Amino acid sequence: MYTSINPQLKSKFFVSPAEIRRAIYVHFIPDQIHLFLHKKGLGLSACVQRDKDGHPNCIERCSSTYPLTYPPASCSIYTLRLRSSWGSHWRCEESVKTDGNITAEALLLACKRMCIDVVEMMADIAVFQINDLDMLRILVLHSSVLKPGRSSTFASTFLSCVLPSLKELHISLRLSLSIYGALENAGNSTGSESSSMDHSISAWTGLRPAIERLGNLRRLRIWLDHGEPCSWSMVNERAVLSPLAPLSNNPNLDISIDLPKLHPKWENPDRHFTEDSPPLTLTIHRRYRQRYHGVESSDGSIDAKHDPDFPILYEVADLYYMTMEIVEEMERASWQRGEDPIKEFLDDSIVCSLPTI
Template identity: 30%
Template sequence: MHSNRAHCSPFLQKSVMPFTRTLSPLLPKYLLSGKIVISRCLEPGVLNDRHADSKLRPKEGDGLEVIWGRRLSSTWASHWQCEEIALESEENEDGPEFSVGGGRTTAALLCACKRLQADIGLFIVRSVTLYVTDLEILQHLSDLYSGSQNWISPYSVLFTEIQLLRSLDITLRLPFLLLRALGIKGVMQGTSVSRAAEMHTRESEREWVSAWMRVWSSLAPRLPELRRLNIWLDHDDSKSWTVLNERAILSPIITSISPTTSDSLQDVTLSLPKTHPRYEHPERHYLPSGPPPPPYVTIERLLRRMLHYEETRPGTFEVVYKPDFPAPLDLIDFSTECRPDLDPIRIAEEIERTERVAWGMGEDPQWEIMGLQNGWMGRDSERYPPMVLGVSRRFECYGTIWRDLGEPRQNNNAHF
């Protein structure tokens, strides 16, 4: 497959360019019958949008609540539309959209002949961003040269040239129990993989802990030309991200994939949920008050989803509203509806800053935030006492089955 060639002819580059433009936001991969299949990737939405959860709700059709819940629970996160395409392709009797004979132009080119397939594949793999949405897929990539892979797509040539990949984007919404297990004492430093695995009682946890700790060190030597790595990480539960030990979770990534292991690496971006000031600690989280990450690592904090699809009673699943931090962001819409001249970005910044300061002082931030709102509205705080934030407005705006938590959480038993 000509894996030793660095580039193809300028003529071929010019000829293939129109097709790579449509291919560059491609390739979240999934497993079908034990084989890797490639599906089309839509440009993912912005995960830092406070309205992102409600935008996932279908506008019409049967089973709206179930579809909405599936999208909210998708392990593909912002790639939920890609997952739906993959599921539709799987149900199609003709097979996955990009399987051989699928009728797509680029796929047809890759099927034309082995020489053209190799040249096009070589050019594409150096041009695209590869999106991965599954830990098991990462394991397959790290074991790429074992010879055990079964490829059923014309794009299989891309993975014979995977060592030339320059841009990798990983989106993982993993089980909460797995990430909590990774954060136990001793996993981050000074404990072997086998010993760490023994500290867990569930076999599935032991397997996934071992997989997480091994996959990054195995993946690094497979990607010697990697320049950009972006990882979006969260868990699948309504609990705050902050109860986890993110330093322990991220340690295998940061220590395994670096300019030392990949000479071409320029930037590693880790997209993580915002930390809650009530539970955060510099020993467990990357905070301004604690040791910083390595210089090549950028950590960006994003809003965590506020809606979750949960079993509220046996056999009944509902969309529930459980904001993390900052919590009362619905005040932004309420305030700007009353005062269109207010800047929503400035309001969001003030809410987050006020809530963080209050929690840092051990106080309930509800009074302070309501005081902010009264100031925006020009109202007297004594006449407008604080209310349970976000309850009535959300029922009125969205009109669906919601269970509101009411008072702020009082449970101090964080799982670290």
């Protein structure tokens, strides 16, 4: 298959059984690997996300030096984490900027034979994570050339080995509203968009055919959000996600899409996948969106702002020993009546607390 690769038959390591080599490699390969671009080309980093890193109250993003002042409105580390384009993988983004490479990368640089061995095993046992459109565009471009062979760059060699065998791919994108707007109008493009916006559009619109070319892919997870404090409901979900619907025709591919919950005041069956509108043929999971945001002030400073999406009564569940289902139902009914759910809840609480005469 790789006729141009020296088989390294003089090496005792490579004449040993493949099972032994794989047993050694597995100790150096993380369960999840982020792919990202930097000035030197393609980078690989282990996923270090923790269970509560995506908690809507953003508690884990607080620096350990601010344990008693949550939320620390002026803590630069905290506000930068709130603005991370990697979303709930903000810890992984920090790791990339500090530690960077995974241990296995040393094996990739040893020789081409070992590189191919390790990369093919990565594709077989690891989950690959993509967190920005630039990296997604590179994947889309390389998916059309899946034949391994001579290559002038590490990125090309790596992806030509990984993609044909890739089993699981996670895509987490926290994009600007302007990009979502461009994706919504991609079919009506006038050609006047900037080159960077064109690249963003092509990365997303090329995703479906790219996935269809990955014949061994068995699981695809897509996580989406935008980077503004306003509601997720400002995004036209149908325009963005409907092009992916044909992927449901592949019975061997398990696909799920993770989206923030819709706000009852802004949800629209023409723009969103609501309970009463035609569903997407792909599985959608709804989550609570982060409730604190890093907002840039006029003087350039970044402060934390509490600007929650639905349900705004999220904290009520713990304070009043209510289930989130009841809180959501109560708030949804309030919005549908055109009322302010906070005012209604406070008024009801006052009435309920009055003594019976």
